Amino acid sequence: MEGSGLYRLLVDSVLDYAIFALDPTGHILSWNAGAQRLKGYRPEEIIGKHFTIFYPPEDVARGKTTIELEIATRDGRVEDEGWRVRKDGSRFWANVVITALRDSDGTLVGFAKVTRDLTERRSAEEALRLSEERFRTLVQGVKDYAIFMLDPQGRVASWNEGAKRIKGYEAGEIIGRHFSAFYPAADVAAGKLKMELDVAIREGKYEEEGWRVRKDGSCFWANVLITALRDSGGRLVGFAKVTRDLTERKAAQEREVADARRIAEIETASRTKSEFLAAMSHELRTPINATLGYADLLEMEIAGPVTEQQQEYLKRIRGSQQHLLRIVNDLLNYSRIEAGQVEYEITPVSLHTAVEAVLAMVEPLALAKGIVLKHGPCPEGIMARADLGKTEQIVLNLLSNAVKFTPAGGRVTAGCGTVDGTPCVTVSDTGPGIPPEHQHSIFQPFVQLGRSLTSGHEGTGLGLAISRDLARAMGGEITLRSEPGEGATFTVTLPPDR
Known part of the structure; x- marks a missing residue:
């Protein structure tokens, strides 16, 4: 086979390229298999037609085909990428090379036209371009992070909105400058920047995480991530730097640490106070009990007769001792509660039984003061789940307080019942009442309203504090309802025995 025949066979067999010839006026002279596959025409359908048939109407209208042939004639070839049209009217993105063909005398005899379909490559490139554009837009729009590029030497190469907001520089002020502008002088002097890169x-x-510097010289606590960027050959092309301002978070963490430290100090102080109160209470009870014993011996006249006047003195001594012992017991109970050393034996408790027992204890005190102690409604079937001894202690504290603050001739009432299905004990009095602004403070330790040097209201002010702590420890609560001049009503609620 001659060389020209072999060449024609080669061209005709190519499928990935449309290879065909045009006469000097642009009419098609030949058509290979690749042209048929790419453009959709069979040879008999296209040979003899002008090659403008492959161009969009808008390109034909502006003379694009004429210009291409003129350039190829003048320069020997022309290359272009653009939209082309198939037989079915669909478009594809093509790379086109038109080469002028001349005979041995230099006379133009036509053109060789090679076309390759680049639609897939262009789609991929366009998708990549759009992705990069979206990413660039995204990065530029991020305001919570400073995201920017450094060249291999550490100079700023890009700048986003977050970087402007966090660091204070406009893009034109910082691009091209070394990123050492963002570091404290001590870090720069210590070679920290070179170490990071x-x-x-x-x-x-x-x-x-560390301190960074804004344009105005102020410092902020930052989380910093520097990532090395390399090209496909592994060559370093720069760095991506992401910075986040964590100043508020660091301040919050420091506050949490400070708060935890303060809480620990408060707990230590409270524990120390409780331990001190417990120790003092134990130390005080020993001499008090001893003096009570000696008073008993004197009353028994073991050491000799006791006069009527001396009996009166012993009575006063005993009264003072009993009062001091109550104070010491209150302090001891409070210190045990504060230290978490109180144990509870939770069982079904009859509130009727508890109220009956305590009323009997308080009755002598009420009679001595000329106060009517009234037994309010208290059905026997009201059962709570609590510690019987602690329940009686609460009721005793409330009744004792009521008797203490109710004037002679007044009335104190104790009863039990339910509130919305919850067992409760109520203690009410006809005393002076408690002003609204003081109703919360009376449950605080060592607070006793109306107390003065001449009031005659003795005590530690711990009774209500102890009672509330005991009630809460058993899953209950103590509430108060009072109006000045109209007395007060305390309600103890406890979990029901279900």
Whole structure:
């Protein structure tokens, strides 16, 4: 086979390229298999037609085909990428090379036209371009992070909105400057910046938290990530730097640490106070009990007769001792509660039984003061789940307080029942009442309203504090309802025995 025949066979067999010839006026002279596959025409359908048939109407209208042939004639060839049209009217993105063909005398005899379909490549490139554009737009629009590029020497190469907001620089003020502008002078002097880039180069990234500097000189606590960027050949082309302002978070963490420290100090102080109160209470009870014993011996006249006047003195001594012992017991109980040393034996408790027992204890005190102690409604079937001894202690504290603050001739009432299905004990009096602004403070330790040097209201002010703590420890609560001049009503609620 002659060389020309072999060449024709080669061209005709190519499927990936449309290869065909045009006469000097642009009419088609030949058609290979690749042209048929790419453009959709069979040879008999297209040979003899002008090659403008492959161009969009808008390109034909502006003379694009004429210009291409003129350039090829003048320069020997023309290359272009653009939209072309298939037989079915669909468009594809093509790379086109038109080469002028001349005979041995230099006379133009036509053109060789080679077309390749680049639609898939262009789609991929366009998708990549759009992706990069979206990413660039996204990065530029991010305001919570400073995201920017550094060149291999550490100079700023890009700048987003977050970087402007966090660091204070406009893009034109910072691009081209070294990123040392963001670091405290001590870090720069210590070679910290070179260390960060060296780690990023060696390990791929560098991350830390530390102080950074804004344009105005103020410092902020930042999380910083530096990532080394390399091209396909592995050559370092720069760094991506992401910075986040964590100043508020760091301040919050420091506040949490300070708060935890203060809480620990308060707990330690409270524990120390409770331990002190417990120790003092134990130390005080010993001499008090001893003096009570000696008073008993004197009353028994073991050491000799006791006069009527001396009997009166012993009575006063005993009264003072009993009062002091009550104070010591209150302090001891409070210190035990504060220290969490009180144990509870939770069982079904009859509130009727508890109220009956305590009323009997308080009755002598009420009679001595000329106060009517009234037994209010208290059905026997009201059962709570609580500690019987602690329940009686609460009721005793409330009744004793009521008797203490109710004037002679007044009335104190104790009863039990339910509130919305919850068992409760109520203690009410006809005393002076408690002003609204003081109703919360009366449950605080060592608070006793109306107390003065001449009031005659003795005590530690711990009774209500102890009672509320005991009630809460058993899953209950103590509430108060009072109006000045109209007395007060305390209600103890406890979990029901279901």
